[in-house]
Amino acid sequence: MKENIHPKYNETVVKCGCGNTFSTRSTRKEIVVDVCNVCHPFYSGKERFVDSGGRIEKFKNKFAGNYASLSKKKK
Numbered sequence: 001m002k003e004n005i006h007p008k009y010n011e012t013v014v015k016c017g018c019g020n021t022f023s024t025r026s027t028r029k030e031i032v033v034d035v036c037n038v039c040h041p042f043y044s045g046k047e048r049f050v051d052s053g054g055r056i057e058k059f060k061n062k063f064a065g066n067y068a069s070l071s072k073k074k075k
Contacts, residue, residue, distance in 0.1 A: 012026040016036035 007027040009025055009027060010029060012024050012028055012031060013021060014024060014031045014033060014036070015021050016039060017032075017034045018036065018039035020036050020038045022036075
């Protein structure tokens, strides 16, 4: 390996939005995540609604109009 071209590999603290923290190793000093293994529904068995940035509202507003392909035909 060449000398002095690789980034520093440090002890890193990972912080989740639920308040959980754990340490690992990375080139960054701190990592902030929205969902971790403690609060993720797959691992915890609890359903949690995560809506970052209002994506669901954007989707509902986008498809709120009357699209011919989405509307049911009346018989």
